Amino acid sequence: MTPTDLRAAFIADLTAVAPDLDPAAIGDNDHMQDDLGLDSMDFLNLVSALHKRFGLPIPEADYPRLATAALAVAYLDQALAE
């Protein structure tokens, strides 16, 4: 998957757990909790959706690496390559 595909998939899962977010308005560096207002339940649902889509374990220790769309794309790209 290209970084563009990864970003599209990440945004799709994000807006599925937070349907009130406008996909077009989410910036690469918007912080999931601080800027987009996700709570811990929303964030866990996002991680669950990414786990389901990519089959990655995504341990809790890696959560900070999903804090923004830009970080998440880099993380997913690396994790899928391993």
Place this chain on the structure above:
Amino acid sequence: MSIFTMPSLGADMEEGKLVEWLVKPGDDVKKGDIVAVVETQKGAIEIEIFEAGQIGALLAEPGQTLPVGAPLARLGVADEAEVTDPVAAPEPAIQASRAAALPAPAPAPAAKPVAAAAPGDAVLASPAARARAAELGIALEAVTGSGPGGAVLLSDIENHVSAGPQPAAQPVAEDRPKGKPGLDMTEMRRAIAAAMSRSKREIPHYYLMHEIDLQSAHDRLTALNADRTPDRRLLMGAFLLHATVKSLAKVPELNGRYDVEPYAPSGQVHCGMAVAMRGGGLIAPAILEAQSKDPDEIMAAMRDLVARTRSGRLRNSEITRGTITISALGENGVDALIGVIYPPQVALVGFGAPRVRPMVHDGTIQPRLAVTVSLAADHRVSDGRRGALFLTEIDRLLQEPAIP
């Protein structure tokens, strides 16, 4: 035969808009079945029926805004022949729109000529008014009572008749700002204002706070989640809610609804959970019968409720039967939350954001994850001493290695 009416989904609710029927005449329903969707200040709510029977005539059409108590449908109670009412049956439009999707209603059992007196047993009314209403075929639920406790008097029946058909469908403004679909933010703000003003006006609150060392619970949670896929992981919030619900067994008077005198605690814990909406406002739907759930089941119920609060539909039992409310600020909030009780409940438990703080542990100062829990409770039904016992019990349970 009884009448299924527009339910009250909160003390502040005056009317609701019928969005959709999920049943049709002839359908058999059992207690707890979802029969309709009503749009309220809290968004679209699935309405459950609290009586078993067979749906008779539908008395309201989707799109109508109706006051609380207005008749929505006739319900033939089990083992009673259905009574078809020749007068009130605004059905053709509904039938036509649903005919394509649904099989034709089963033919009604032979209608017995019955005096239309049966409905309305639940309505306060004078005997004369009851007799006159039966004579005229008027549902007492539809009449505004002017007697003691809202009882319907004979004069109310006469006024009802002379007033002619009630303006049941009041068009509502559709151009108000909207958050999520089906949720009117102005209305939600108004509902919160009404409930919180009533709480501060009527409930003599007292407040207690206690700092809890969460480090061992956090360590257990981390170990537990390490072996689980994300969809099966628990949040600290599930631990906190579980411990709070369990602690109510020790101080049961904090759990209940003070809506009749004398106050009686509830045997079951329907634990409300404040869910903040990103556009502003909040809803506190309840996890029903939470006292019998383990942390995994609590977590599953929390996931389901949050998802349905955000994007789906809550059920009326979930927003009207709560016996206590928990409000937690999550991971990125401030240290403490001192709440306002959601009437007619008698207690609200607030958790601040867990944060690593310097704490004395085993005789030395250590960085430990800690959370401040607060209790806002109704002084009419409990005292500080009992409230303190409750908060220390939550603390004790969170230190227990057996949980989960």
